[in-house]
Amino acid sequence: MIPNWLLQRAYLTPERTALVFNDQTWTFREMKDIVHELATKISGYSVSRQSRVAILVKNRQTTVFLIHALQSIGAEIVFLNSRLTASELSYQIKDSGSSVLLYDQDFYTTVKDLEYLSIDLNAYSIENIMTSSQKKLGNVRSDFDLDETCSIMYTSGTTGKPKGVRQTYGNHWWSATGSSLNLGLQENDAWLCAVPIFHISGLSILMRSVIYGIPVFLMEDFNEKQANLFLQSGKVTIMSVVTATLNRMLTDLQNEIYHENFRCMLLGGGPAPLPLLEKCAAKNIPVFQTYGMTETASQIVTLSPEDSFAKLGSAGKPLFPAQIKIVRTDGKAADARETGEIALKGPNITPGYLNQKHFLQDGWFLTGDLGYLDEDGFLYVQDRRSDLIISGGENVYPAEIEAVLIAHEAIDEAGVVGISDPTWGQVAYAFIVGKAFSEEELLQFCRERLASYKIPKRFIQVKELPRNAANKLVREKLRLLIEGIK
Amino acid sequence: MIPNWLLQRAYLTPERTALVFNDQTWTFREMKDIVHELATKISGYSVSRQSRVAILVKNRQTTVFLIHALQSIGAEIVFLNSRLTASELSYQIKDSGSSVLLYDQDFYTTVKDLEYLSIDLNAYSIENIMTSSQKKLGNVRSDFDLDETCSIMYTSGTTGKPKGVRQTYGNHWWSATGSSLNLGLQENDAWLCAVPIFHISGLSILMRSVIYGIPVFLMEDFNEKQANLFLQSGKVTIMSVVTATLNRMLTDLQNEIYHENFRCMLLGGGPAPLPLLEKCAAKNIPVFQTYGMTETASQIVTLSPEDSFAKLGSAGKPLFPAQIKIVRTDGKAADARETGEIALKGPNITPGYLNQKHFLQDGWFLTGDLGYLDEDGFLYVQDRRSDLIISGGENVYPAEIEAVLIAHEAIDEAGVVGISDPTWGQVAYAFIVGKAFSEEELLQFCRERLASYKIPKRFIQVKELPRNAANKLVREKLRLLIEGIK
Structure with missing residues (x-):
């Protein structure tokens, strides 16, 4: 058991700044008061302890309040990626068994298409709840149980079928404290959150804020000009980015530099290319490269700036409470x-x-990613699991796209791979066996079924797909095909 | 489970400084190598997993190595206060069921008087073990179990009979991380340890060092001149003190000031008097007052410098993972x-x-101390449990001294209280009912049975002791008697 984080933070350091959004500022005390009122209102909407509540929200102050309110009630929060299509959203809401969907008014047109809840969805937008006169007394929890599920985020994994990852209060706690042992914790620290809150990269910043007692500078959408201004102001000391956003910031920055207070550019989504480093x-920008995933409640391996050239391409070493092991195909530990x-x-x-037992194997999480450790114990990630494509910080699973493509009447077989891209890090290319097709029609077909970031950038017709003896698609060889057509 | 702290630290940051003692320096890698060799040797001395090992040691580099070696073997370490008499030591060794005693050669004359181990104690001094050729292979643990007992320290409690307090790996871990969330953690941090390692105040510094990856500057004995030099050098950023040692440092410091790197004077053992603050x-010395005890694995409540005048006399607020409740005699929570x-x-x-069940009551530890919370939740400690006397940072229990005094043939009744003292914070005064006695003889009687810091500073003969209707000693009223004789 641990004290309710926001409650404890508002007790310990009530006057410290908790949140800055669109030039408005809230202290932890102010945030606690708003969150308590909101929790009271939400509990009038059939939300109670261990309710599973799906949320479809933007990066706004109301989202921060909503998350803390749901934690205070003790509901499990299902974070929906707002870029998903209605059918993708419906799947996750249904699969998670969410009893309620709370959403930002902006998403009303998406939400009204969901055949899911029989209630009048109008009432369930955050804006309506915040301004309602609902006053049912909610039970605000004084403690959190570290083993209890706090949040659920979907990831597609190897099968292409999205799976709900349970993140406990303990997962978030150990992630936050493990990170602070690595990065340190200073009195003037402030974290710029320009990554989506529905991702673990964003949510983990909100959790650190209350645990550390530091402000979050929240941006509704990533904007390189605004981000650069924050980093030049001296108000922000840490920022989470992916390669694509960091590139845009550097281009915008031109010959300027950041304020000396800025001490950590936390870069997720694969190792940084040398020119970027x-x-x-x-420009004296301290880049901490990280390796992590939804299942590890954000970064679990990091590379500090002083090692980034000597250990080029490495993801670094684990956080203090964590361990890495490389397992050979025969099950034994690999050598350096x-x-x-x-x-x-x-x-x-x-x-x-969700709905899965026996996740860990002897206490170890097998990531499906391939890699090795060098003689100093630095991790090198060689291939992401199931040919995972990371595009603009979003995970894209080839199997999921292939399943959609094959459903098209003109397509017999499909194989998808990630190709490196200067803007997005990677993008998806689709190889197709089947009848002649119009690219525009295929695109339209995909748009109805896949979030835009998952849609292949190119569709390439081939006579056959490279398969192994067991008739399994060899995605590695698809990359070779691309070399041929480039 | 958590990785073996020293092993993990030596893996993550091998070249950082771990320890500085008498102008010698060890990195975490060097310390790990020494500790592994030492663990191998110690395991040849009948020490293995879950052995209970008593240690009688000075603040030296060998003690730091010894503690990590015993942790790596998985032995439970019983820390003996080196100021205790042979009979006090014998009690704790026997009560803890320690199978082995390891000691610094300096204590040989003390140790040889202990009728306890039948083996040849000569071989069991740290110096002998370090230089032995013993090479039995020990099993160095790769993980610690957070629920496992790491250390045992004796405290006297209400009955006057010393009790062994079990401190788990988890207790030390949460203490260290809770403290870092409060004090922050900087790249240049270094902790000066001039308090005994056999106290939780000292041991907790060693645990923080490996968990944070920061150096400990270790002093064999407290020395105000040397301590001031460290704080003026810029090499030390944090130091743990008690009122008596801080006073001596300020007197020695005269008109000088400390280096700007020095950021935290962690003051234990009761609130600081106003003149000291x-x-x-x-002098711009940031004093963090703390409240804590052996049972809480060091500080659990702290007052930050910015609150020290507005909240004069307060012990502050709890560390982030901890909570305070004030319980009335009827068992209900008290008002502000x-x-x-x-x-x-x-x-x-x-x-x-040790040997006690049902310690917590509904998850709460009842300290026996009296106090209140103000309307902002700041704790004020009004009376230490069982009239605990804190003298120069050491806990002195009146009941323990009274039990010794009553054993003297001339004494019928004895009552002991703590009186504030400019040098030691508090000292013990004894009120005695009985035949006429010679103070010198009584002192000699005490010296054979009590550590010197426990020996009353004055023996005052009275006709009767103040007792309540149940014939229980009312120590409060003894203080009034002192007012009369001052």
């Missing part, structure tokens, strides 16, 4: 520089997916 | 400013004393 070094599956252990790792 | 404020027993809750609190 060189640009950052020239020997490739195998990356296995992780630590208290920040999910207890498992 | 004023002196520190004038209403006095009651101080109850504490948190993962840094001991699971209990």
